[in-house]
Amino acid sequence: MEFELIKKGPISDEEIIDEIKAVMKKLGKSSITIKDFDANSKINSSTVTRRFGKWNTALNMVGAGINNMFYSDEELLSNIKDAWLKKGKQPSRRDMDNKELSKISSGTYLRHFGTWYKALECFINYISEKDVDTSTEVQEPTSSSVIKHKTKRDPSDRLKVQVLMRDGNRCRICGVECSGGLHNIHFDHIKPWSKGGETTLENLRVLCSHCNEALGNSEE
Numbered sequence: 001m002e003f004e005l006i007k008k009g010p011i012s013d014e015e016i017i018d019e020i021k022a023v024m025k026k027l028g029k030s031s032i033t034i035k036d037f038d039a040n041s042k043i044n045s046s047t048v049t050r051r052f053g054k055w056n057t058a059l060n061m062v063g064a065g066i067n068n069m070f071y072s073d074e075e076l077l078s079n080i081k082d083a084w085l086k087k088g089k090q091p092s093r094r095d096m097d098n099k100e101l102s103k104i105s106s107g108t109y110l111r112h113f114g115t116w117y118k119a120l121e122c123f124i125n126y127i128s129e130k131d132v133d134t135s136t137e138v139q140e141p142t143s144s145s146v147i148k149h150k151t152k153r154d155p156s157d158r159l160k161v162q163v164l165m166r167d168g169n170r171c172r173i174c175g176v177e178c179s180g181g182l183h184n185i186h187f188d189h190i191k192p193w194s195k196g197g198e199t200t201l202e203n204l205r206v207l208c209s210h211c212n213e214a215l216g217n218s219e220e
């Protein structure tokens with residue numbers, strides 16, 4: 001299973017920032033003026049200021065070689081996972097400045113990873129790793145017969161993001177977009193857990209709350 005990121009837009013913020021970096025490198029300066037930029041770049045500085053407001057804001061976004069010492073890779077990537085789950089799909093750089101979605105600002109990501117896209121590429125590796133299975137025996141008491149499962153009933157956050165990456169935040173039955181994030185999204189066992197279905201990427205799918213209720217099996 002391979003995951004692909006959605007890349008869109010004519011010129012992204014990341015590309016603008018990369019371009020500023022490229023001009024800095026070319027001129028050997030850690031801080032450049034609008035004049036420097038216009039003389040050495042394919043992009044016009046007005047594109048930059050339209051996007052970021054002030055020229056200095058753009059330079060701050062580039063971070064000028066300042067490394068962020070406050071967050072580990074694990075913390076940064078885990079925070080993307082949380083934002084992805086809250087939104088139900090791939091968060092944009094701007095989403096990271098929304099405090100309801102993210103604890104860590106986009107500027108920190110850009111300083112750490114260079115571009116938002118590179119942060120997402122690192123995230124793909126992070127999220128595709130297997131969960132470390134801490135329990136050897138998973139047993140849940142069931143009313144009738146005892147079914148042995150290899151997995152836990154509730155999918156881990158990591159697995160939920162993998163399902164969202166594959167299905168998007170659209171219901172696999174009716175196709176509706178679950179815009180309310182996790183409030184509307186249900187991770188349904190295709191073969192029900194009660195009938196021995198496992199909690200795996202292959203056996204999980206995204207459902208809206210409506211279809212999930214309509215199905216009416218005992219899945220959460």
Ligand SMILES: [Zn+2]
Pocket residue numbers: 171172173174175176207208209210211212
């Ligand atoms: Zn539905």
